[in-house]
Amino acid sequence: MEDRVVLTMRGITMTFPGVLALDGVDFTLRKGEIHALMGENGAGKSTLIKCLTGVYQCDSGEIHVDGMEEPVQNHSTLEAQRNGISTVYQEVNLCPNLSVMENLFVGREPVTKAGTIDRRVMLKRAQQLMEDLGLSIDVQQTLENYSLALQQMIAIARAVDMECKILILDEPTSSLDDSEVAKLFSLMRKLRDQGVGIVFVTHFLEQVYEVCDRITVLRNGLLVGEYPLSELPRVNLIAAMMGKDIDDLKEIKPESCQNNCAEPLISAEGLSHVNKIKPFDLQIRQGEVIGLTGLLGSGRSELARTIYGADKAQTGTLKVKDKKVHINHPIDAMRLGMGMLPDDRKAEGVIADLTVRENIVLGIQALRGIMNLLPMKEQCEIADRFIELLQIKTPSRETLVKQLSGGNQQKVIIARWLATNPDFLILDEPTRGIDIGTKTEIQKLIIRLADEGKGILFISSEIDEMLRTCNRLAVLRDGEKVGELQGDMTQERVMHAIAGGENV
Amino acid sequence: MKIKRAIKKITGMQMFLPIASMLLVMAVNIIYDVSNGNAVFNFFTISLRNGVLFGRIIDILNRGSEVAILAIGMTLVVSAAAGADISVGSVMSLAGGMCCMLLAGFGNANVSQYAVPLWVGLVAGLAIACLCGAFNGYLVSYLNIQPMVATLILFSAGRAIGLLLCNSTIVYVRVPSFQFLGGYFWMLPTPIIIAAACVLVMSLILKHTALGMYIQSVGINKNAARIAGFKSRRIIFTAFVISGLCAGIAGLVATSRIYSADTNNIGLNMELDAILAVALGGNSLGGGKFRLAGSIVGAYTIQAITTTLYALGISSAQAPVFKAVIVILIVTIQSPAVTAYFERRAVAKALRANKEAMRV
Amino acid sequence: MNRKAIVQRSRRGMNNSNILLMITIGLFIVMYTAGSIVYADKGFDHLQTFLNILINNAGLICVACGMTCVLLTGGIDISVGALIGMVCMFMAVGIEFWGLSSPVLMILILLIGITFGLVQGLCVGYLNIQPFIVTMAGMFFARGMTAVISTQQVTIKSDEFFVMLANLKFFIPFEIGAYVNSKGRLMVPFFRLPVIIALCVLVAVFLILRYTRFGRSLYAVGGNQQSAALMGLDVKKTRMKAYMLSSFLCAIGGICYVLNTMAGTASQAAGLEMDAISSAVIGGTLLTGGVGNVIGSFFGVLINGTISSLVKTHGKLISSWSNVVTAILLCVFIVLQAVFTKLKENRKR
Amino acid sequence: AEDLIKVGFAQVGHESDWRNANTENYKGVFTAENGYELSFVDCDNDNAVQLEAVRSFIEQDLDYIIIAPIETAGWNTVLAEAKDAGIPVIIADRNVDADPSEYTTRVGTDMVKEGETAGLWLAEYMAGAEANILVIEGTVGSSAALGRSEGFNNIAKDHPEWKIIDSQSGDFTQAGGQQVMESFLKSYPGQFNVVVCHNDNEAYGAMDAMDAAGVTYGVDGDVILISYDATKAGLTYTLEGKINCNVECNPIQAAFVKEVIEKLEAGEAVEAFTLVVDEAFVAPGITSQYATTMTAELLAARPY
Numbered sequence A: 001m002e003d004r005v006v007l008t009m010r011g012i013t014m015t016f017p018g019v020l021a022l023d024g025v026d027f028t029l030r031k032g033e034i035h036a037l038m039g040e041n042g043a044g045k046s047t048l049i050k051c052l053t054g055v056y057q058c059d060s061g062e063i064h065v066d067g068m069e070e071p072v073q074n075h076s077t078l079e080a081q082r083n084g085i086s087t088v089y090q091e092v093n094l095c096p097n098l099s100v101m102e103n104l105f106v107g108r109e110p111v112t113k114a115g116t117i118d119r120r121v122m123l124k125r126a127q128q129l130m131e132d133l134g135l136s137i138d139v140q141q142t143l144e145n146y147s148l149a150l151q152q153m154i155a156i157a158r159a160v161d162m163e164c165k166i167l168i169l170d171e172p173t174s175s176l177d178d179s180e181v182a183k184l185f186s187l188m189r190k191l192r193d194q195g196v197g198i199v200f201v202t203h204f205l206e207q208v209y210e211v212c213d214r215i216t217v218l219r220n221g222l223l224v225g226e227y228p229l230s231e232l233p234r235v236n237l238i239a240a241m242m243g244k245d246i247d248d249l250k251e252i253k254p255e256s257c258q259n260n261c262a263e264p265l266i267s268a269e270g271l272s273h274v275n276k277i278k279p280f281d282l283q284i285r286q287g288e289v290i291g292l293t294g295l296l297g298s299g300r301s302e303l304a305r306t307i308y309g310a311d312k313a314q315t316g317t318l319k320v321k322d323k324k325v326h327i328n329h330p331i332d333a334m335r336l337g338m339g340m341l342p343d344d345r346k347a348e349g350v351i352a353d354l355t356v357r358e359n360i361v362l363g364i365q366a367l368r369g370i371m372n373l374l375p376m377k378e379q380c381e382i383a384d385r386f387i388e389l390l391q392i393k394t395p396s397r398e399t400l401v402k403q404l405s406g407g408n409q410q411k412v413i414i415a416r417w418l419a420t421n422p423d424f425l426i427l428d429e430p431t432r433g434i435d436i437g438t439k440t441e442i443q444k445l446i447i448r449l450a451d452e453g454k455g456i457l458f459i460s461s462e463i464d465e466m467l468r469t470c471n472r473l474a475v476l477r478d479g480e481k482v483g484e485l486q487g488d489m490t491q492e493r494v495m496h497a498i499a500g501g502e503n504v
Numbered sequence B: 001m002k003i004k005r006a007i008k009k010i011t012g013m014q015m016f017l018p019i020a021s022m023l024l025v026m027a028v029n030i031i032y033d034v035s036n037g038n039a040v041f042n043f044f045t046i047s048l049r050n051g052v053l054f055g056r057i058i059d060i061l062n063r064g065s066e067v068a069i070l071a072i073g074m075t076l077v078v079s080a081a082a083g084a085d086i087s088v089g090s091v092m093s094l095a096g097g098m099c100c101m102l103l104a105g106f107g108n109a110n111v112s113q114y115a116v117p118l119w120v121g122l123v124a125g126l127a128i129a130c131l132c133g134a135f136n137g138y139l140v141s142y143l144n145i146q147p148m149v150a151t152l153i154l155f156s157a158g159r160a161i162g163l164l165l166c167n168s169t170i171v172y173v174r175v176p177s178f179q180f181l182g183g184y185f186w187m188l189p190t191p192i193i194i195a196a197a198c199v200l201v202m203s204l205i206l207k208h209t210a211l212g213m214y215i216q217s218v219g220i221n222k223n224a225a226r227i228a229g230f231k232s233r234r235i236i237f238t239a240f241v242i243s244g245l246c247a248g249i250a251g252l253v254a255t256s257r258i259y260s261a262d263t264n265n266i267g268l269n270m271e272l273d274a275i276l277a278v279a280l281g282g283n284s285l286g287g288g289k290f291r292l293a294g295s296i297v298g299a300y301t302i303q304a305i306t307t308t309l310y311a312l313g314i315s316s317a318q319a320p321v322f323k324a325v326i327v328i329l330i331v332t333i334q335s336p337a338v339t340a341y342f343e344r345r346a347v348a349k350a351l352r353a354n355k356e357a358m359r360v
Numbered sequence C: 001m002n003r004k005a006i007v008q009r010s011r012r013g014m015n016n017s018n019i020l021l022m023i024t025i026g027l028f029i030v031m032y033t034a035g036s037i038v039y040a041d042k043g044f045d046h047l048q049t050f051l052n053i054l055i056n057n058a059g060l061i062c063v064a065c066g067m068t069c070v071l072l073t074g075g076i077d078i079s080v081g082a083l084i085g086m087v088c089m090f091m092a093v094g095i096e097f098w099g100l101s102s103p104v105l106m107i108l109i110l111l112i113g114i115t116f117g118l119v120q121g122l123c124v125g126y127l128n129i130q131p132f133i134v135t136m137a138g139m140f141f142a143r144g145m146t147a148v149i150s151t152q153q154v155t156i157k158s159d160e161f162f163v164m165l166a167n168l169k170f171f172i173p174f175e176i177g178a179y180v181n182s183k184g185r186l187m188v189p190f191f192r193l194p195v196i197i198a199l200c201v202l203v204a205v206f207l208i209l210r211y212t213r214f215g216r217s218l219y220a221v222g223g224n225q226q227s228a229a230l231m232g233l234d235v236k237k238t239r240m241k242a243y244m245l246s247s248f249l250c251a252i253g254g255i256c257y258v259l260n261t262m263a264g265t266a267s268q269a270a271g272l273e274m275d276a277i278s279s280a281v282i283g284g285t286l287l288t289g290g291v292g293n294v295i296g297s298f299f300g301v302l303i304n305g306t307i308s309s310l311v312k313t314h315g316k317l318i319s320s321w322s323n324v325v326t327a328i329l330l331c332v333f334i335v336l337q338a339v340f341t342k343l344k345e346n347r348k349r
Numbered sequence D: 001a002e003d004l005i006k007v008g009f010a011q012v013g014h015e016s017d018w019r020n021a022n023t024e025n026y027k028g029v030f031t032a033e034n035g036y037e038l039s040f041v042d043c044d045n046d047n048a049v050q051l052e053a054v055r056s057f058i059e060q061d062l063d064y065i066i067i068a069p070i071e072t073a074g075w076n077t078v079l080a081e082a083k084d085a086g087i088p089v090i091i092a093d094r095n096v097d098a099d100p101s102e103y104t105t106r107v108g109t110d111m112v113k114e115g116e117t118a119g120l121w122l123a124e125y126m127a128g129a130e131a132n133i134l135v136i137e138g139t140v141g142s143s144a145a146l147g148r149s150e151g152f153n154n155i156a157k158d159h160p161e162w163k164i165i166d167s168q169s170g171d172f173t174q175a176g177g178q179q180v181m182e183s184f185l186k187s188y189p190g191q192f193n194v195v196v197c198h199n200d201n202e203a204y205g206a207m208d209a210m211d212a213a214g215v216t217y218g219v220d221g222d223v224i225l226i227s228y229d230a231t232k233a234g235l236t237y238t239l240e241g242k243i244n245c246n247v248e249c250n251p252i253q254a255a256f257v258k259e260v261i262e263k264l265e266a267g268e269a270v271e272a273f274t275l276v277v278d279e280a281f282v283a284p285g286i287t288s289q290y291a292t293t294m295t296a297e298l299l300a301a302r303p304y
């Protein structure tokens, strides 16, 4: 087999104020391969990609693209696209105000002879594209009406549709469910067979072993090595990424149901939210981890938000420790000892222009009220403690949170909630975009918190993660709670329940 | 080497650019004075005349007071709501009109005696200003109307309401005690002291309460701040009320200066100056992080430009051309593109140094 | 799957900008009809009253179109009023004092517009300075320049061609809407050249926004600047072009304006920027960018014109009341819009 | 109400006390009792709005249109429209830059003459002594500022011993006058002895600034202060001897207009221009052939 190289990057170095994000990294991509780029949060994966696509200008290093004599130095995504590099970035980067169709074609619309946009052709091609991906959506609808997952699929569709030699996917699967992932993989394989070189970033090891041909591992901005898939078994990969062996995930197992008799912490009766969540009952006891599961868009997040008061419930009652409460505003919920980590990090999680310290103490400050400023010394102590505890990779506590890598931003928000020491914590996709090592830590943390007597509501798209941590699973379908699973939970049973085959 | 490090330390300071811009404006005067054969620091001389301090610097501090006070409120609004409050000029005039109307009694245009005690007039002026702020705040925070659009309403109505209160005339209150706010206190013009007091109070509030953190969080990401437990709407509302209050204070100062409610002219175009002050201070008009000190320096920079143009004898109709050029110069120096350019050069230099060190 | 498809079909086409536009047009019709009924005895129902709104606001329509483009990118252009003032003065002084012919001057004015926009656009797009500040400086500059050109009031009367253009009357054919007034004159409704120019501009900008890449990239940049850049759009250039377009349309608007006033004076068109912005906003354009279109802005201008026309027809308001009434109407309008949007969002929830 | 004469008045705006007095005067004269129905539009100092107002009047089918022009320039088109509709137009207050045949008649004051009056008085008062003059002008480009400057300069031309050191615009406001005077005091300390302000409000501001700097003015002071408008408040200062000379600009013009309309109704011919007479007032202790010496009785009799 002839290994024709489509892309070589040599000695890429990139500095941000106070951070050496990439230090002489080499990367080679061959024609018709799917190449996994792996590393912990903050290892420099996204930065390497952005250097390639011209979002950042690297400080030194050379980039060669197949078919070009000179080393290329892209100055903008536009240039990169002209050079045959098409990209899906880590955070969804589409325009919420445009229609799906326009998002797919913006900047490269089909034109008529007169030079104007040919909307008919555009519509047809957009519908075709969506059909190919197996998505049944109205392409003329504005993008903001669709969920994050669908937006992710649309971003992928856009990238794929471009004539490209190199396709880069930076954590495309972090908000997709299994069926979507499957669709994506078949698409990737098809492109590979057409000779496109694909760079694939993900934190899901199974996915790497499912589709990839080759792996490059980064650690702390340094290249660890490049391996063919077959030569790097799972354990070695983890070791390469983390620089040490870790205790495997399998060990974690909740002491199931030991707290079954404990006091109910939260009980919802007939709570509902117009048009989205039909009335549901739910009880959460102290020391219990309850999972919410269901298909994409089945309303898991919405249900959690209704409890927390992020979306105000229209009917029903909510009791906290057997006392009827009214929650009009998240702060009311927080005063009752709740906390919620929202699923959309960019829109509802981080406050990008504040520092890590400020982001961490935000929750405590809200509880103390505006007149009662947390003294600077305490703020620093708290921030330092959680940076240490969650191993947040940041140059200092005064770094702006937007300068952290995606996964580390997530940790900062988790820290915010842990700092408020809630009795009841809602974690909506806390492990999205988080590396394998930290994921384990977070799962352990969840169980530890439950052991301390807190109630946890946990939402995740990964079923085994849920199985590993939850005592009980509530199943949602089309905004309705259709049942609960308890006791002997297996992947099959859960899948069955979600799909609606079994009425639980 | 030591000097170099010191320079770096100074240029790296947050307030460096706004202050440097200010000094730049001042430097023009030195050049003008020197080329005209005046004493080098002619512009800067401060003397004691008629028992009060006298000089252009005092003029700048004095005349800049209103904009400085407005800039306080404007900074908070811009930060929290990611949009400007363009009604402040009108609200100033309304506050002044309200105050004078009460002090003179409705329908009287020229009095030398208070109709109601002085404090009633002042409080009423501030109260109506706060009310205006609340109105703006309500529209922006609870009805989700964009700041500039919401404040457009009072921008056009505020002045007119003030005029109606004053029965469409300029109401003169010729009582010496009313002139105090715009007059002199000991050796200094009172407006300077009022502005200083406002700045002091606001910086103490920012220092000792979490207001700053609340406002910035809300301004950067309203939804995230809400989830994290801040009442985003209430914060935005508060920012507008503070802005209204500041406009009220500024309006009373401006009114007191001329001991009359010249509703047509008080605060005319001041909203532009206030917004400009915020921007010259290095703050983003897109909301989020703010530096109060920057805005204040910005406010006095604007007045320094105006006073300088007066000193150079440039016709007031043509002065805007120069003002425009200076403003563009200053914001270009502070612009992200230029700053980024210098940063990149610094990085490149450091890298080169690194490489050389490695070779050795 | 089927149910979802149905739900989606019913939602189709009713996105944010559309609903705001419908509200605007609806309110305009209601307001105008009400005015015609109440003030029928004062001639508000004459066709000419409507045409007068167009004649009086032809310049504003051009400016509002340009303003809309800038607002779509999430920017703002407050230099337009001052620029129009400068253009008028340039035209007047050019004809009366410098003895230039009007076609030459018109071309010069368009060039001035483009250059002015280019400089502002460079500052906004490439230097990344905040639009409000850049255009504020532009406003100062243009106002000052007007005074530099001349501080006098100049009437345009010596260029016959230009005077002819200004006096051109286009009568409505078949005497539709004509009536005989109390002096016994037959009043045939007419409009003037600026109206034609303005409507052409309107149509052109509408087509540009809808059917060209540039137009769509304005929306994309306004929707999310960072995303637009990552999707491979040249954000800097797009933003720059938006300001160029705005100033260019403003120059055209200036010609319309001066065809109406036939004068150059120091403070002409003061505050026009606020009229343009409020028209665009009433028409459903969001200042945050990405949402809106020029048809909305056109109706915004008509609504502002109707309000102002109503106030004038009423004829009893003492000075400041007219301002207050205008502001109250504006307020009612904005609040209604907000309430409708909220209702619609709640339904979506 | 059918037999009322319908009159439209496009007023400049409400920018000053003077203007308000003018408006009130019109509203007081053109009442239903006097047989008129007045349609009043405040044009807010925007000439485009004024054009709009006149067009609205034409559509309202009024009997007469009175225009107090904001700008002198640019009237030909609408005047033609009014003419086509057969509605007589009366230009009030300021002049327009249009051929007199395009409108019916004009009633107004003469700004240039006001400036000349001030100049003549100063010449008489100085009696050949040296004068170093500072001028605080009105809004740049306004016809009042242009006219007053022109008139005053007409006289200054003939006086080589006069020197106009500097002039700056104070925008017809008290705050503006104060700020300009503050700057003058620093630029020309002790170098001037005459200050001319283009209206009373600017004069108040200038007085405040001089007070603060300890400069004396008026009859007993070092600086001669000249002002225009002669509002009641301004004349109070004239009576107190603080303003040496105050040249009137008369806002009471409606009666003149009414007279013209009555003539037109009766089918009589009217003159092309009716001048509204302006006086000048000087502080007690000064006598002048160009001006009246101020007394308390005179002040009390002033309607405005």
Ligand SMILES: Nc1ncnc2c1ncn2[C@@H]1O[C@H](COP(=O)(O)OP(=O)(O)OP(=O)(O)O)[C@@H](O)[C@H]1O
Pocket (backbone or CB within 6 Å): A016, A017, A019, A021, A039, A040, A041, A042, A043, A044, A045, A046, A047, A048, A090, A393, A394, A395, A402, A403, A404, A405, A406, A407, A408, A433, A435
């Ligand atoms: N704009 C920026 N400014 C400053 N530092 C940055 C910036 N972007 C990234 N960094 C830093 O560069 C390092 C590498 O970040 P990068 O986003 O490439 O990580 P990553 O490997 O993609 O991680 P993740 O898996 O969490 O997405 C991090 O330490 C981060 O703090």
Ligand SMILES: Nc1ncnc2c1ncn2[C@@H]1O[C@H](COP(=O)(O)OP(=O)(O)OP(=O)(O)O)[C@@H](O)[C@H]1O
Pocket (backbone or CB within 6 Å): A137, A145, A146, A147, A148, A149, A150, A175, A276, A294, A295, A296, A297, A298, A299, A300, A301, A302, A303, A343, A461, C004
């Ligand atoms: N395939 C789809 N077609 C149309 N609308 C969808 C689709 N998927 C999701 N949505 C919309 O997006 C909303 C997402 O709901 P929600 O965020 O509660 O889902 P979730 O179960 O938390 O899924 P996620 O994994 O995306 O967080 C739904 O209310 C639905 O209206």
Ligand SMILES: [Mg+2]
Pocket (backbone or CB within 6 Å): A045, A046, A047, A090, A405, A406
């Ligand atoms: Mg990343």
Ligand SMILES: [Mg+2]
Pocket (backbone or CB within 6 Å): A300, A301, A302, A343, A428
């Ligand atoms: Mg979710």
